[in-house]
Amino acid sequence: MTAIAIRPSGWPTxxxxxVLRVVLGFAVLSLLGGALDAPDLFSRGGLSxxxxxxxxxxxxxxxxxxxxxxxxxxxxxxxxxxxxxxFGAWAGYQWGIGAALVAGTGAGITFGLAHALLSVTxxxxxxxxxxxxxxLAAGLTRFLxxxxxxxVPGGSITTSPAVPDVPTVSVPGLDLLLVPVEHAGIPVxxxxxxxxxxxxxxxxVLTVVVVALxxxxxxxxxxxxxxxxxxxxxxxxxxxxxxGVRPWRYRYLALAVSGGLAGLAGVYLVTVASxxxxxxxxxxxxxxxxxxxxxxxxxxxxxTLGAFVFGFTDALRTRQEVTVGVxxxxxxLLCAxxxxxxxxxxxxxxxxLFGIPAAAMLGxxxxxxxxxxxxxxxxxxxxxxxxLAVARQRLRxxxxxxxxxxxxxxx
Amino acid sequence: MTRLRGLVLLLxxxxxxxxxxxxxxxxxxxMVGADPIGILGDALAYGLRPATLVAVANKAIPYYLAxxxxxxxxxxxxxxxxxxxxxxxxxxxxxxxxxxxxxPAPLHVTVIIIVALAxxxxxxxxxxxxxxxxxxNVVISTIMLxxxxxxxxxYLLSPSRxxxxxxxxxxxxxxxxxxxxxxxxxxxxxxxxxxxxxxxxIVGLAYWFLLNRTTIGFEVRAMGLSTRAATxxxxxxxxxxxxxxxxxxxxxxxxxxxxxxxxxxxxxxxxPAGLGFTGLSVAILGRNHPVxxxxxxxxxxxxxxxxQIFALAGISTEVVTILQAVIVLSIVVGYEFVRRLRxxxxxxxxxxxTEGVPA
Numbered sequence: 001m002t003a004i005a006i007r008p009s010g011w012p013t014x015x016x017x018x019v020l021r022v023v024l025g026f027a028v029l030s031l032l033g034g035a036l037d038a039p040d041l042f043s044r045g046g047l048s049x050x051x052x053x054x055x056x057x058x059x060x061x062x063x064x065x066x067x068x069x070x071x072x073x074x075x076x077x078x079x080x081x082x083x084x085x086x087f088g089a090w091a092g093y094q095w096g097i098g099a100a101l102v103a104g105t106g107a108g109i110t111f112g113l114a115h116a117l118l119s120v121t122x123x124x125x126x127x128x129x130x131x132x133x134x135x136l137a138a139g140l141t142r143f144l145x146x147x148x149x150x151x152v153p154g155g156s157i158t159t160s161p162a163v164p165d166v167p168t169v170s171v172p173g174l175d176l177l178l179v180p181v182e183h184a185g186i187p188v189x190x191x192x193x194x195x196x197x198x199x200x201x202x203x204x205v206l207t208v209v210v211v212a213l214x215x216x217x218x219x220x221x222x223x224x225x226x227x228x229x230x231x232x233x234x235x236x237x238x239x240x241x242x243x244g245v246r247p248w249r250y251r252y253l254a255l256a257v258s259g260g261l262a263g264l265a266g267v268y269l270v271t272v273a274s275x276x277x278x279x280x281x282x283x284x285x286x287x288x289x290x291x292x293x294x295x296x297x298x299x300x301x302x303x304t305l306g307a308f309v310f311g312f313t314d315a316l317r318t319r320q321e322v323t324v325g326v327x328x329x330x331x332x333l334l335c336a337x338x339x340x341x342x343x344x345x346x347x348x349x350x351x352x353l354f355g356i357p358a359a360a361m362l363g364x365x366x367x368x369x370x371x372x373x374x375x376x377x378x379x380x381x382x383x384x385x386x387x388l389a390v391a392r393q394r395l396r397x398x399x400x401x402x403x404x405x406x407x408x409x410x411x
Numbered sequence: 412m413t414r415l416r417g418l419v420l421l422l423x424x425x426x427x428x429x430x431x432x433x434x435x436x437x438x439x440x441x442m443v444g445a446d447p448i449g450i451l452g453d454a455l456a457y458g459l460r461p462a463t464l465v466a467v468a469n470k471a472i473p474y475y476l477a478x479x480x481x482x483x484x485x486x487x488x489x490x491x492x493x494x495x496x497x498x499x500x501x502x503x504x505x506x507x508x509x510x511x512x513x514x515p516a517p518l519h520v521t522v523i524i525i526v527a528l529a530x531x532x533x534x535x536x537x538x539x540x541x542x543x544x545x546x547x548n549v550v551i552s553t554i555m556l557x558x559x560x561x562x563x564x565x566y567l568l569s570p571s572r573x574x575x576x577x578x579x580x581x582x583x584x585x586x587x588x589x590x591x592x593x594x595x596x597x598x599x600x601x602x603x604x605x606x607x608x609x610x611x612x613i614v615g616l617a618y619w620f621l622l623n624r625t626t627i628g629f630e631v632r633a634m635g636l637s638t639r640a641a642t643x644x645x646x647x648x649x650x651x652x653x654x655x656x657x658x659x660x661x662x663x664x665x666x667x668x669x670x671x672x673x674x675x676x677x678x679x680x681x682x683p684a685g686l687g688f689t690g691l692s693v694a695i696l697g698r699n700h701p702v703x704x705x706x707x708x709x710x711x712x713x714x715x716x717x718x719q720i721f722a723l724a725g726i727s728t729e730v731v732t733i734l735q736a737v738i739v740l741s742i743v744v745g746y747e748f749v750r751r752l753r754x755x756x757x758x759x760x761x762x763x764x765t766e767g768v769p770a
Contacts, residue, residue: 075550118740118743118744122744122747122748123747123751124743124744124747125488125743127488127490127550128695128743129743131490131492131691132692132695132736132739132740132743133740135688135692135735135736135739136733136736136737136739136740138732138736139729139732139733139735139736140732140733140736142729142732143439143727143729143730143732143733145729146727146729147443147727150727283558284554284555284557284558287550287551287554287555290548290550290551291551291555294548294551372566374562374563374565374566375562375566377558377561377562377565378555378558378559378561378562381554381555381556381558381559382555382559384551384555385541385547385552385555385556385559388541388545388547388548388551388552389541389545389547
């Protein structure tokens with residue numbers, strides 16, 4: 001618990017190792033995919049789907065980060081995302097994408113402020129405040145759908161009419177350069193080209209904004225006076241208060257930003273990730289966003305990595321069952337490698353912990369080859385659970401996380 | 412006199428919440444162009460008819476069980492969002508086992524109940540273990556387990572596995588449990604009351620007894636009041652958290668039984684979902700007290716049932732969901748307000764009593 005892997009500046013201390021691992025993993029999977037005939041493992045479409053599924057989780061993760069850095073666990077993130085989807089769709093189908101952004105983000109901010117009112121001003125338990133806001137969001141949107149979408153052509157009580165899309169951009173010239181390589185059928189290299197094309201061409205403008213929000217969040221929280229104060233309030237609210245930094249004010253602000261980001265995530269879901277609102281669309285992504293913050297040790301860069309992992313598994317549902325099988329085999333190999341490493345060091349518990357899942361995954365792949373779509377549907381959730389369970393618990397959350405702030409003498 | 416004031420304070424919050432919620436309902440109804448007072452009056456009149464009240468009670472039984480399941484966890488600030496997955500998985504397992512075995516009546520029902528208890532217990536224990544051993548937040552792990560349970564049921568509930576196409580509909584269900592595995596309804600002059608009301612009462616009593624009359628209950632309450640004091644007194648927090656989480660799951664396993672044993676006798680695509688979230692709200696309304704939760708469950712069911720009158724007036728029945736959310740929101744604020752008033756009173760009392768006494 002005491003070791004801190006992150007410098008105060010927020011940069012990971014060692015970045016070469018993770019990058020090397022990603023490159024190695026990529027090469028192994030690419031070869032595996034080629035050998036086992038999994039056509040869409042690193043296809044252009046698969047990669048852009050991953051990006052589309054990563055962005056909302058990343059937004060939710062950044063939203064959770066803002067709130068938690070100020071000392072508030074925002075379990076209402078899911079609800080803020082829900083109102084984001086509804087208001088985004090409602091404004092979007094009538095007045096276009098600009099209105100969708102304003103309305104969805106605004107709804108999220110409103111709910112963020114409501115959370116602050118409950119948890120900061122009234123001192124209600126943070127978890128209960130968040131959960132009851134989720135309830136309100138679900139009830140409110142269902143009611144609003146029944147009086148709006150239900151009577152509009154193309155809409156119903158659970159779905160909105162089609163919402164306009166966000167324009168896309170590409171890195172110019174990349175198509176000409178890489179498309180031949182993509183189709184040349186060279187092992188690994190063609191896959192690299194496909195990945196580059198998937199990530200850099202026909203990318204939604206909103207996705208670019210989301211990606212830009214990561215360095216922006218880092219810059220504000222670690223490089224500005226405002227960020228320092230927010231983090232101070234999350235670590236030692238009493239100390240901050242004694243120096244004239246009013247914890248309430250910064251928690252209100254952080255929750256408003258948090259809600260706004262979650263609302264934006266909702267707008268992203270109805271505009272870029274799909275083209276309409278439907279009930280239950282957020283499917284727990286707000287909570288997955290919360291998990292990325294723990295995974296990412298309250299640091300925006302690692303949160304991004306976590307969001308990518310979850311987005312990747314979330315996007316599996318768009319792929320062929322064969323490809324998911326290959327990924328399962330890849331994961332099995334990874335676990336087997338870790339088990340062997342533990343075995344060489346004679347750490348038998350670790351060997352068992354990774355060996356059993358490795359055997360199960362490789363055995364499944366050997367016998368069945370494919371993963372049924374019902375199982376793919378919970379892949380991101382299972383990944384969340386497994387990652388949280390096996391991740392080294394060398395975490396350092398903000399010290400005052402979850403604790404309401406009251407001045408001494410106040411009841 | 413002091414006791415009376417305490418009681419007034421205790422009741423003030425829920426009453427204020429209901430009044431506030433009715434006010435919000437009136438505003439919403441007026442906004443959609445209806446006569447609020449007339450409609451709310453109609454809804455109340457409809458809700459208080461004996462036949463409706465029996466229907467409300469039937470609806471309230473699973474809500475109560477879910478509420479108790481949530482309340483068990485609340486004592487240790489373990490927010491078991493996973494009640495939803497726990498009861499659906501438990502009911503599914505109960506339905507499959509119940510349809511597969513042939514047993515005399517009392518034994519058959521017992522087997523199904525035990526299967527449901529065990530599955531709920533086990534599914535929640537995963538979250539409990541992850542929390543205790545790996546420090547994984549219970550809210551997050553149980554949400555994930557809900558999604559996983561949904562996927563597992565979707566996989567198993569298919570005609571090639573544990574289910575069959577229902578005759579004359581799109582529904583896919585497990586085989587029907589033989590009649591020895593049914594629990595008969597209690598007939599009342601106003602209609603049939605689900606026989607599982609007895610089980611709910613037993614669970615409520617057991618909850619009260621375990622919490623207030625046993626060592627483990629004492630430990631749970633002590634831990635809930637002050638983790639530090641309880642730990643210093645030698646209560647092992649991890650063991651208690653795991654036990655509580657699993658117990659919450661076991662109760663959650665029973666939530667689907669009123670439907671399974673008392674009504675549909677099989678698990679299908681149309682099996683009620685989302686009762687877990689109702690349970691959380693109901694437990695908050697009832698402040699984790701066995702009787703309070705019962706009142707909360709009844710109010711919740713009453714709102715849903717009597718709200719059906721809105722449809723007759725051409726208004727969306729979804730108004731009710733807003734009503735429920737407003738009630739929960741205002742009640743948590745109300746309870747917090749009352750708590751602070753109390754603390755202030757105690758402080759004043761202590762200050763008066765110790766006046767002039769050197770520190």
